[in-house]
Amino acid sequence: MSLLFLWSLSSSLTLSPSSTLATDTECVLLSGFDPGFVADGDFVIGGIFPLHYNQEMPDVNYTYQPTAVRCNGFDPRAFRWAQTMRLAVEEINQSEQLLPNHMLGYKIFDSCAYPLTGQRAALAMLNGLGQAHTHMCSGASPLLAVIGESGSAQSIVVSRILQPFKIPMISYFSSCACLGDRRKYPTFFRVIPNDDYQVKAMAQLLVRYDWRWVGVVRGDHEYGHFALQGLLRELKGTGVCVAYQEMIPLLYNQQRALEIIEVMRSSTARVVVVFSAEGEMTPFLKDYMAQNITGIQWVASEAWVTASLFTTSEYFPYLGGTIGFGIRQGQIPGLRDYLQTVNPRSTLMPPCSGQEILLEQHSAYMNTSSPRVAYNVYKAVYAIAHSLHNLLHCQAGAGPFHNRSCAHSTNVHPWQLQHYLQELAFYISGEEVNFDLKGDSIPYYDIINWQRGSGGNMEFINVGLFDGAKASGKELVIQEEKILVVSVCSASCAPGSRKAVRRGESLCCFDCVPCDSGKISNQTDSIDCTECPEDYWSNADGTMCIPKVVEFLSHDAMGIALTVIAVVGACLTVSILAVFLHHRTTPIVRVNNSELSFFILLSLTLCFLCALMFIGEPTSWSCMLRHTAFSITFSLCISCILSKTLVVLAAFTAARPGNNIMKWLGPKQQRVIIFSCTLVQVLICAAWLIAAPPYPSKNIQDQRSKIILECSVGSQLAFWCVLGYIGLLACLCFILAFLARKLPGNFNEAKFITFSMLIFCAVWISFIPAYVSSPGKYTVAVEIFAILASSFGLLFCLFAPKCYIILLKPEKNTKQHLMGNKK
Numbered sequence: 001m002s003l004l005f006l007w008s009l010s011s012s013l014t015l016s017p018s019s020t021l022a023t024d025t026e027c028v029l030l031s032g033f034d035p036g037f038v039a040d041g042d043f044v045i046g047g048i049f050p051l052h053y054n055q056e057m058p059d060v061n062y063t064y065q066p067t068a069v070r071c072n073g074f075d076p077r078a079f080r081w082a083q084t085m086r087l088a089v090e091e092i093n094q095s096e097q098l099l100p101n102h103m104l105g106y107k108i109f110d111s112c113a114y115p116l117t118g119q120r121a122a123l124a125m126l127n128g129l130g131q132a133h134t135h136m137c138s139g140a141s142p143l144l145a146v147i148g149e150s151g152s153a154q155s156i157v158v159s160r161i162l163q164p165f166k167i168p169m170i171s172y173f174s175s176c177a178c179l180g181d182r183r184k185y186p187t188f189f190r191v192i193p194n195d196d197y198q199v200k201a202m203a204q205l206l207v208r209y210d211w212r213w214v215g216v217v218r219g220d221h222e223y224g225h226f227a228l229q230g231l232l233r234e235l236k237g238t239g240v241c242v243a244y245q246e247m248i249p250l251l252y253n254q255q256r257a258l259e260i261i262e263v264m265r266s267s268t269a270r271v272v273v274v275f276s277a278e279g280e281m282t283p284f285l286k287d288y289m290a291q292n293i294t295g296i297q298w299v300a301s302e303a304w305v306t307a308s309l310f311t312t313s314e315y316f317p318y319l320g321g322t323i324g325f326g327i328r329q330g331q332i333p334g335l336r337d338y339l340q341t342v343n344p345r346s347t348l349m350p351p352c353s354g355q356e357i358l359l360e361q362h363s364a365y366m367n368t369s370s371p372r373v374a375y376n377v378y379k380a381v382y383a384i385a386h387s388l389h390n391l392l393h394c395q396a397g398a399g400p401f402h403n404r405s406c407a408h409s410t411n412v413h414p415w416q417l418q419h420y421l422q423e424l425a426f427y428i429s430g431e432e433v434n435f436d437l438k439g440d441s442i443p444y445y446d447i448i449n450w451q452r453g454s455g456g457n458m459e460f461i462n463v464g465l466f467d468g469a470k471a472s473g474k475e476l477v478i479q480e481e482k483i484l485v486v487s488v489c490s491a492s493c494a495p496g497s498r499k500a501v502r503r504g505e506s507l508c509c510f511d512c513v514p515c516d517s518g519k520i521s522n523q524t525d526s527i528d529c530t531e532c533p534e535d536y537w538s539n540a541d542g543t544m545c546i547p548k549v550v551e552f553l554s555h556d557a558m559g560i561a562l563t564v565i566a567v568v569g570a571c572l573t574v575s576i577l578a579v580f581l582h583h584r585t586t587p588i589v590r591v592n593n594s595e596l597s598f599f600i601l602l603s604l605t606l607c608f609l610c611a612l613m614f615i616g617e618p619t620s621w622s623c624m625l626r627h628t629a630f631s632i633t634f635s636l637c638i639s640c641i642l643s644k645t646l647v648v649l650a651a652f653t654a655a656r657p658g659n660n661i662m663k664w665l666g667p668k669q670q671r672v673i674i675f676s677c678t679l680v681q682v683l684i685c686a687a688w689l690i691a692a693p694p695y696p697s698k699n700i701q702d703q704r705s706k707i708i709l710e711c712s713v714g715s716q717l718a719f720w721c722v723l724g725y726i727g728l729l730a731c732l733c734f735i736l737a738f739l740a741r742k743l744p745g746n747f748n749e750a751k752f753i754t755f756s757m758l759i760f761c762a763v764w765i766s767f768i769p770a771y772v773s774s775p776g777k778y779t780v781a782v783e784i785f786a787i788l789a790s791s792f793g794l795l796f797c798l799f800a801p802k803c804y805i806i807l808l809k810p811e812k813n814t815k816q817h818l819m820g821n822k823k
Contacts, residue, residue, distance in 0.1 A: 041105025443468030
């Protein structure tokens with residue numbers, strides 16, 4: 001047990017020169033380290049609290065004995081924690097149910113929020129209060145358990161000192177995940193959650209509020225180191241990036257602090273996560289406020305999120321809106337009244353006269369409305385009491401130790417108490433208290449938001465909770481409307497866009513690129529856009545796939561207009577046919593074979609009507625009929641015109657002596673010509689329908705945003721053969737009519753046939769490029785327009801002059817006038 005008498009800066013201990021030769025070893029303390037509070041009892045527990053939050057290190061040059069560390073900055077909050085321990089011990093000593101007939105004692109020391117001073121306090125607890133110590137290595141330890149420490153760095157030091165003596169330690173405020181390692185810290189317990197849960201909760205908070213670009217500031221100790229590593233681990237794959245990582249020196253250095261503050265000022269990250277203790281944050285925040293930096297959203301760890309030092313109004317412009325995870329609050333009956341019984345003159349508080357009113361002098365000390373750390377201290381004391389109670393009430397022969405033995409009530413060893421601590425389970429203020437195999441308690445945090453109170457001071461408002469016992473994804477419950485600040489390098493990409501990382505910058509710095517047409521993203525910050533299925537297309541916002549618009553030439557405005565034109569054309573043709581039938585005996589009707597005129601008018605009527613077959617949703621029958629009907633009716637019409645052209649040319653040629661051509665172009669021969677020319681087209685169409693008939697199809701290539709219902713021609717060769725044959729007949733008619741254009745007579749029909757064929761050919765030559773280049777339903781509209789335009793061209797060129805004479809100039813409807821014998 002020589003560790004008790006180590007020479008160190010924290011405990012000025014040595015052996016007297018004569019002691020090395022004596023049989024009865026006697027050790028003398030050269031300097032003492034008195035506790036803040038002491039009470040005797042049957043069982044003594046220790047308490048270590050940061051009653052001061054700053055310290056001055058002694059000058060160490062190894063030429064003379066250094067002075068003790070000087071503690072500065074009285075912390076009324078920690079003083080309240082120490083008083084809570086005293087209250088709990090007194091309650092237990094007065095209880096008839098818990099540890100009856102036994103008294104608990106305590107020794108409470110100040111750690112000054114510094115590991116070296118915490119080490120000194122631990123050694124002082126073990127040494128006892130006397131000046132001389134004899135036979136210290138026999139019997140049970142005078143210290144049964146320790147309540148402490150606040151900071152993880154201090155707890156690590158104290159735990160290592162207590163380990164050789166197997167003295168259990170219950171921390172009320174040390175959350176470092178490193179302390180959960182049972183191989184390194186086998187006697188460590190805590191009533192505060194492990195930081196692994198806190199960093200998990202912080203990661204969920206950052207993702208919840210879309211804070212994608214954050215800075216991290218930590219203290220120079222294991223607590224800050226392990227918390228940072230845990231946070232970085234939890235943030236992997238979440239899209240949250242860390243802009244910078246800065247460390248506040250353990251021994252505060254203003255120059256280094258100003259460098260950190262400058263990093264915060266210049267960074268685009270406006271959210272700062274801080275893993276630090278209150279003692280380090282106090283001078284740091286004062287320097288931060290002196291630089292007049294605002295607009296930072298602070299995310300605080302449990303170590304300082306409920307620090308009462310920051311509740312004054314001067315902090316609000318800089319820390320207002322801070323959010324963090326606080327220790328679960330509880331209720332401690334009688335705490336406020338007990339705190340008011342403290343005599344300021346006889347305590348560790350700053351110089352007092354003894355007449356001050358505590359409520360006015362130290363409001364943080366009297367703040368018992370929502371005890372958190374104090375409640376942890378309260379639970380820790382009761383955990384030791386319940387464990388000791390269970391140990392003392394062990395039934396002989398049913399104990400947990402060797403040969404089922406129990407601990408001796410007058411010689412209880414700390415390791416025996418630890419066994420009962422590990423198995424402990426009890427309720428306090430409705431909360432179950434127990435420890436897992438790592439010595440950790442049930443993970444539970446209150447979510448605290450710093451808001452301005454009615455008096456201008458800072459108030460800690462509970463806005464949610466994190467319950468680690470719940471199922472994954474359901475642990476975090478928060479009132480989201482409380483937080484308004486957003487910190488990102490780039491604003492989040494809304495649904496309908498994707499992230500495009502900027503070259504040479506962090507993954508959190510990106511541009512938002514709208515999804516291409518036909519692709520969507522329905523989540524915020526999508527990495528890529530998803531392509532819609534074949535029959536679907538993206539909506540205008542690019543957030544969902546909707547069925548593609550099905551397009552075909554229907555009875556919309558365009559379809560109705562073309563329908564009306566076709567019907568008007570057919571009716572007009574029938575009207576002219578009626579006029580010709582009524583005047584069929586007149587010379588102008590009979591002069592060029594009235595039968596051919598009737599055939600032409602009938603075929604033109606069919607041409608107008610076949611245009612209607614192109615309007616409406618394509619079906620198998622309509623696709624086959626529309627092309628074949630069009631081609632056959634036009635072939636019939638052009639064949640009739642060709643026959644008429646031959647008759648006109650032959651009629652004027654037959655007047656020459658010795659020319660007997662008319663006998664070869666009689667009515668029968670004319671019908672044969674018409675039938676033969678039409679039959680060729682019928683055979684082409686028959687072969688087309690047999691080999692590769694037209695069929696309805698969905699065209700999704702020409703316009704990807706639409707499904708175009710159209711009639712596929714089946715065989716391109718057959719389609720162009722049909723059009724080519726009609727073009728051949730038209731060209732032949734044009735050539736023959738052009739040759740007969742100067743034949744004598746006042747009514748030379750060859751001129752009108754020439755004009756009609758010229759219009760017909762012009763329409764269909766223009767049709768080819770327009771047909772190929774028109775999209776969707778306009779392709780069909782172009783084809784209908786070509787049919788109607790060419791039909792009207794033939795109708796007006798061939799029959800308008802005749803109707804003009806028949807209806808308006810009947811005096812010219814004579815054989816003499818038509819032959820040119822009468823002007």
